[in-house]
Each structure stands twice: as structure tokens, then as C-alpha cells.
Amino acid sequence: MTSRSSRTTARTSSEGRAVARTQTLLKGTNGAGTVRKTVLPGGLRVVTETLPSVRSVTFGIWANVGSRDETPSLNGATHYLEHLLFKGTRKRSALDISAAIDEVGGEMNAFTAKEYTCYYARVLDTDLPLAIDVVCDMLTGSLIEPADVDAERGVILEEIAMTEDDPGDCVHDLFAHTMLGDTPLGRPVLGSVDTVNALTPERIRRFYKKHYDPTRLVVAAAGNVDHAKVVRMVRAAFEKAGALDRTDAVPVAPRDGSRAIRTAGRVELLNRRSEQAHVILGVPGLARTDDRRWAMGVLNTALGGGMSSRLFQEVREKRGLAYSVYSYTSGYADCGLFGVYAGCRPNQVDDVLKICRDQLDQVAEEGLTDDEIRRAIGQLRGSTVLGLEDTGALMNRIGKSELCWGAQMSVDDMLARIAAVTPDEVRELARDVLGQRPSLSVIGPLKDRQADRLHDAVA
Incomplete structure (x- = not known):
């Protein structure tokens, strides 16, 4: 990937300390939008693509955690956590979360992959403040109550059963295991019946605290957005949750490594x-x-x-x-x-x-x-x-x-x-x-x- 930075600005506090760094990564040409990036204190990255010609916005938060970050006994924890973040926060119940987006005709969902998780909402541009407030609240204020863990366990077990009933879907999990064996990349994103049944609220909370640090998150918004306004609203939401207290933190680097797959004829x-x-x-x-x-x-x-x-x-x-x-x-x-x-x-x-x-x-x-x-x-x-x-x-x-x-x-x-x-x-x-x-x-x-x-x- 290549990055073109045409302009960098830094806002400073009254003491002269840099508190945010903003770059214009790509200038909009040939119908494409302008892409800008700000790194907030606490290591939180905010990236936007501005397209004034549309009336919608999709707002998402990407977490640098997937099923490959799980130990064998935690297999399925990332996906389980994805479900639980929709179950309620200090500000909103599960119904409040879904009703807030439904009320404005928006769409909200999430997905878990082997190396990342994403939560997003698509709304009219005028409803972007609501989408930012709801999604940021989910990511920073999830309660992970024992009752919700138990209730959602049944939902996830049904999801596993649904996958097992679809061999055209299940064969891709089998192929990953054939090629990569009993490794984090070779195990299914959903986990197994045994590992999901063994996950407790305490283990899931520890996983949440470890992997949902701002340094491991990327906020992204595309559509009819003003970058500076998105940054202000995101920053306010995360600061209110006390998530940007580590002002010297820096974002984690992209994953790397040199794993070689030596499988042949399995x-x-x-x-x-x-x-x-x-x-x-x-x-x-x-x-x-x-x-x-x-x-x-x-x-x-x-x-x-x-x-x-x-x-x-x-x-x-x-x-x-x-x-x-x-x-x-x-x-x-x-x-x-x-x-x-x-x-x-x-x-x-x-x-x-x-x-x-x-x-x-x-x-x-x-x-x-x-x-x-x-x-x-x-x-x-x-x-x-x-x-x-x-x-x-x-x-x-x-x-x-x-x-x-x-x-x-x-x-x-x-x-x-x-x-x-x-x-x-x-x-x-x-x-x-x-x-x-x-x-x-x-x-x-x-x-x-x-x-x-x-x-x-x-x-």
C-alpha cells in the first residue's frame, strides 16, 4: 500500500504539547473523496473519506483483534464479544442501541474475521452524530453482564449449528484446518460448542480489556462527512469514557510475521x-x-x-x-x-x-x-x-x-x-x-x- 501525505497539522494545548496530528492522505480526484487521518492522544486513529455528493455516511470502528489472537481455550471469544457489545452499556440497553438506529432508518451490524473485528452503522448524513455516539458507546462502555453472556451463548450455539447445517459454508472451515492445522488461523472464527460453553464473563471481560485499547482501534467514516467534526465527536465520546487518558500512547503497528505454510497433500x-x-x-x-x-x-x-x-x-x-x-x-x-x-x-x-x-x-x-x-x-x-x-x-x-x-x-x-x-x-x-x-x-x-x-x- 502507498500513502500520499500532502499536509500535516498538529493542534497543541495551552502548554504547547501536541495533542492531535492530522494528515491529508489522498486528495479527491476523478470522483474519489479526500481521505484524511488524525491520531488522537491515546493512540486512537480516525480516518475519513469525504464525498459531498452523497447523503449517507457509514461510520465504523475496526479492532485489531480476530480469532487468530485466541488461545485454544478461548477459541470463539472474539466473535462472542462482538455479540455482547450489542447487549448494553452504562447509557443504553440492548433495545436502546437497536432502536436508536432503527428510528432514523439506519443499519447497524458487525463482523468478526481471523485478524480483525468491525462494528458499523450506516445512516443519513444528518444522523451521523447519533451513529458516532451509539457505536463509540458500545465499544467503550459495554457491561458484559453475566445474564447477557448466558443468553447470548444460546444464540452463538445456534449460529454454530446453522453453519454445521450448511456444508457449503462448513467446508471452508475444514479447508482452513486442512491447510493450517490446529493453529489460531486454522480454527473456526465461531469457536466450537465446547469452547463457547466454557467461556465465562470474567474471561471475556479480560479479553475485552486487553484487545479494545484505543491503540488497537481505527475509527473510519465515509460519505458526506466533515473530518474535523468527526474527530471532535469521536474524541468527546472516547474522553467521556476515560479511554484516552494515556496521552503518550501510540497506535500499534500492522501485523507482520513470516509464517510459512508447509502443508502438502493433506x-x-x-x-x-x-x-x-x-x-x-x-x-x-x-x-x-x-x-x-x-x-x-x-x-x-x-x-x-x-x-x-x-x-x-x-x-x-x-x-x-x-x-x-x-x-x-x-x-x-x-x-x-x-x-x-x-x-x-x-x-x-x-x-x-x-x-x-x-x-x-x-x-x-x-x-x-x-x-x-x-x-x-x-x-x-x-x-x-x-x-x-x-x-x-x-x-x-x-x-x-x-x-x-x-x-x-x-x-x-x-x-x-x-x-x-x-x-x-x-x-x-x-x-x-x-x-x-x-x-x-x-x-x-x-x-x-x-x-x-x-x-x-x-x-
């Missing part, structure tokens, strides 16, 4: 009665900070990113073996995954796997054609822009960029990086990534002899 099969078998064939991919990620995006798009992709054409269009077939990448701070998913009838798993494996081997050995790469670059450029057409997507981009990279990249720069990918770069990456021995995860009604053949498929 197979995990989950025998389950269902109409389809759900298959993921995959290899270690790239970390999200890898400079080759632009070429990886092109490779992924050409292989399984659309209706004209290799896998879609070979598996669905030509042979009708699956309704859903695609490839995807998952990038973390220090490693990544590349996977090919297909859902098919159980008696067609062998055929689908052979085609997918043959295509991966062929692209690794021979590369993609120039036409495939050109088409993938155009598709990726278009989807990048179309995916940023609302304030929610813009808030996600600037918040995640600050938290994960510590920098911002303009849309024009992103499009330029994609356009600059060369066929030779894609082919070299294909040899490096797709040339690895794959691993396999399958959920479905499998017979013993079929299971033996699936092990042979990755040999």
Missing part, C-alpha cells in the same frame, strides 16, 4: 449425509502484503473468478458437472491460501476433482494465454471500481487499509497496479503457487472406496 474428509459433495482443492497462497498480490488477483480471476474463467468453462459450461465452481484467495499478515471450490453430486466428485487438478497443473506448466490475462485484468479493474460504489464499501476500504497496512492507496493507483501486471509475472506466479502439491477438503456422503480415491487425487 486430505480431510467429513462424511455427512447431503445432496451434494462440497470440495476444496488448494495450495498455500500469498500474504496480503506480498507485492505479487496484484498478479495473484489476475491469476485467480482468470482461473475461477467469473463465467469466462477456465474452471467455470471446463466444469460447468462444457460438462455440466457443478452449478457452483470458483477459485478464491485468502491473504493474512504472514501467509495465505488459494483454493478451488466446487459443489457437485457425490458420484461426480472424482470427475470434478480430476478436471480441477488438470487445470491447475496445466496453468502451472504452460501458463495462461495473453487473451485470458487481458480479460482478467479488465474484469478485475471493473470489479474493483464497482465494489466501491457505496459508503459502506469505502468505509471498509479506508478502515481496513489503516489497520492492516498503515497506509492508503487511491483507486487510481490500485487500477494502475492491476493494469501494470504482465503476462510473464502471472505465469511465473502460476508456476510458484499452482506448482505446489495440493491439499483437499471434502464434505459429503462418501463411500469407503471413494475416500481412498480422493487421497490418491492429491498424490
Whole structure:
């Protein structure tokens, strides 16, 4: 990621001590908004993208904590905590929180990932002060009452059960475990029935106190916003909660590391009665900070990113073996995954796997054609822009960029990086990534002899 700082200002106290630092990171051009960042005392970062032409605002707070920060016994704590922050604060009950946003026609939600958690509200621009007050109150004043912990435990257990009932969803958790084993990244974000049942209010409160420090938070707002006003309102909300008392604190740096995935040829099969078998064939991919990620995006798009992709054409269009077939990448701070998913009838798993494996081997050995790469670059450029057409997507981009990279990249720069990918770069990456021995995860009604053949498929 790149950051362009055109102006920096610092406000000072009466004693001359700097209390805030503000930067203009990106100047709005070609329809994009101006992106500004302020670091408040206490290490809290506030990033905004101003778009005066819209009437909505999405306000969010990103926490630098995900399921990879959990010990085995705490697996599921991050997601559990996400639920509990909606259950009430010193100022508001759970009903007050939801009613406040509903009353103005807004939307509020949250999501937990393996390396971060985000809480957000989308409202009319005139209702931004309310959204800031409600979301900041949730993040700084959650009570985490024992009664709420017990009540929400049942909700989360139902969510786990719902995931288990959807093998097309569950197979992605299985694939993470196949590739990463019993590690924080390999365990499910939701946790398990046993770990969720074992979590107590005291353990969750300790987790909350440790990971929701202002130095680990990024506030992001996109839409018709005034940066200075957002900063003032956020600062007032956090100071009122006593969350900015450590005036010498600095923000935590983005995650880094050098974890290598050495998995090769692992197979995990989950025998389950269902109409389809759900298959993921995959290899270690790239970390999200890898400079080759632009070429990886092109490779992924050409292989399984659309209706004209290799896998879609070979598996669905030509042979009708699956309704859903695609490839995807998952990038973390220090490693990544590349996977090919297909859902098919159980008696067609062998055929689908052979085609997918043959295509991966062929692209690794021979590369993609120039036409495939050109088409993938155009598709990726278009989807990048179309995916940023609302304030929610813009808030996600600037918040995640600050938290994960510590920098911002303009849309024009992103499009330029994609356009600059060369066929030779894609082919070299294909040899490096797709040339690895794959691993396999399958959920479905499998017979013993079929299971033996699936092990042979990755040999």
C-alpha cells in the first residue's frame, strides 16, 4: 500500500504539547473523496473519506483483534464479544442501541474475521452524530453482564449449528484446518460448542480489556462527512469514557510475521449425509502484503473468478458437472491460501476433482494465454471500481487499509497496479503457487472406496 501525505497539522494545548496530528492522505480526484487521518492522544486513529455528493455516511470502528489472537481455550471469544457489545452499556440497553438506529432508518451490524473485528452503522448524513455516539458507546462502555453472556451463548450455539447445517459454508472451515492445522488461523472464527460453553464473563471481560485499547482501534467514516467534526465527536465520546487518558500512547503497528505454510497433500474428509459433495482443492497462497498480490488477483480471476474463467468453462459450461465452481484467495499478515471450490453430486466428485487438478497443473506448466490475462485484468479493474460504489464499501476500504497496512492507496493507483501486471509475472506466479502439491477438503456422503480415491487425487 502507498500513502500520499500532502499536509500535516498538529493542534497543541495551552502548554504547547501536541495533542492531535492530522494528515491529508489522498486528495479527491476523478470522483474519489479526500481521505484524511488524525491520531488522537491515546493512540486512537480516525480516518475519513469525504464525498459531498452523497447523503449517507457509514461510520465504523475496526479492532485489531480476530480469532487468530485466541488461545485454544478461548477459541470463539472474539466473535462472542462482538455479540455482547450489542447487549448494553452504562447509557443504553440492548433495545436502546437497536432502536436508536432503527428510528432514523439506519443499519447497524458487525463482523468478526481471523485478524480483525468491525462494528458499523450506516445512516443519513444528518444522523451521523447519533451513529458516532451509539457505536463509540458500545465499544467503550459495554457491561458484559453475566445474564447477557448466558443468553447470548444460546444464540452463538445456534449460529454454530446453522453453519454445521450448511456444508457449503462448513467446508471452508475444514479447508482452513486442512491447510493450517490446529493453529489460531486454522480454527473456526465461531469457536466450537465446547469452547463457547466454557467461556465465562470474567474471561471475556479480560479479553475485552486487553484487545479494545484505543491503540488497537481505527475509527473510519465515509460519505458526506466533515473530518474535523468527526474527530471532535469521536474524541468527546472516547474522553467521556476515560479511554484516552494515556496521552503518550501510540497506535500499534500492522501485523507482520513470516509464517510459512508447509502443508502438502493433506486430505480431510467429513462424511455427512447431503445432496451434494462440497470440495476444496488448494495450495498455500500469498500474504496480503506480498507485492505479487496484484498478479495473484489476475491469476485467480482468470482461473475461477467469473463465467469466462477456465474452471467455470471446463466444469460447468462444457460438462455440466457443478452449478457452483470458483477459485478464491485468502491473504493474512504472514501467509495465505488459494483454493478451488466446487459443489457437485457425490458420484461426480472424482470427475470434478480430476478436471480441477488438470487445470491447475496445466496453468502451472504452460501458463495462461495473453487473451485470458487481458480479460482478467479488465474484469478485475471493473470489479474493483464497482465494489466501491457505496459508503459502506469505502468505509471498509479506508478502515481496513489503516489497520492492516498503515497506509492508503487511491483507486487510481490500485487500477494502475492491476493494469501494470504482465503476462510473464502471472505465469511465473502460476508456476510458484499452482506448482505446489495440493491439499483437499471434502464434505459429503462418501463411500469407503471413494475416500481412498480422493487421497490418491492429491498424490
